[in-house]
Amino acid sequence: MGLVSEGDRQAILTDIMGLEDHDGDMDFKVTGSKEGITALQMDIKLGGISLDLLKQALHQAKEGRGRIIDIMLDAEKEIMLSDELPGHDFFHIDPERVAEVIGQAGKTIREIIEKFEVAIDIDKREGKVKLTGKSREGVKGARAHIEKLLSEPKAQKPEYHVGDIVKGRVKKIVDFGAFIELPGGVDGLLHISKISDSHVSNVSDVLKEGDEITVEILEFKGSKISLGRAPSA
Numbered sequence: 001m002g003l004v005s006e007g008d009r010q011a012i013l014t015d016i017m018g019l020e021d022h023d024g025d026m027d028f029k030v031t032g033s034k035e036g037i038t039a040l041q042m043d044i045k046l047g048g049i050s051l052d053l054l055k056q057a058l059h060q061a062k063e064g065r066g067r068i069i070d071i072m073l074d075a076e077k078e079i080m081l082s083d084e085l086p087g088h089d090f091f092h093i094d095p096e097r098v099a100e101v102i103g104q105a106g107k108t109i110r111e112i113i114e115k116f117e118v119a120i121d122i123d124k125r126e127g128k129v130k131l132t133g134k135s136r137e138g139v140k141g142a143r144a145h146i147e148k149l150l151s152e153p154k155a156q157k158p159e160y161h162v163g164d165i166v167k168g169r170v171k172k173i174v175d176f177g178a179f180i181e182l183p184g185g186v187d188g189l190l191h192i193s194k195i196s197d198s199h200v201s202n203v204s205d206v207l208k209e210g211d212e213i214t215v216e217i218l219e220f221k222g223s224k225i226s227l228g229r230a231p232s233a
Helices: 018-023 051-080 095-104 104-116 136-151
Strands: 001-005 009-013 026-032 037-044 088-093 118-123 128-131 165-174 177-182 186-191 212-221 224-229
Touching: 001 018, 009 051, 009 165, 026 051, 088 212, 095 104, 095 118, 104 118, 104 136, 128 136, 128 212, 177 212, 186 212
Parallel strands: 186 224
Antiparallel strands: 001 009, 001 026, 026 037, 088 128, 118 128, 165 177, 165 212, 177 186, 212 224
């Protein structure tokens, strides 16, 4: 709001521009709802203003504020009807099942992000999920996908014991051995020294990713599993 005065003539201006602010006698900002004011800031270059003039300025500000709020409400209705505009969502999941949404090495969450074009932030401790996306449709789809994923019973990882002979798949080859994916999505390390009875210089000379291999559970070191080569059945 602003005020321009000349002698006894005064004009209260709504939504003043820079020139009016510079050359005017008063400018002040009024913020609030249709019902009332929440904050007000005023700069005045005159010695003072009458109470009637201040009342007039506040009533004029209320009218302008009401028009702006109506425009915002109309825009909100249009946005709610559109699935093409950016969207976001917040919801909770069981913290114990966060790992299922993330997937092994982040595979599952990456697939969701790519498929629905969303960003996903998860609080692992409390299970809070924040979705933001290019479209509301994508955000809704991502949430539905996550909820469907978690509606299925939690998969129980098999228990392994020292001496078990199981078939696995070579997941990754490294200089010192190969990581083997066992049934149930459990990984174990087959050290290069355990791959064969004969000396192996390069793991890739004997194994390649995707190979099926029979291994024996040799040892547990915390959550890590050491494997040895076992004869195929």
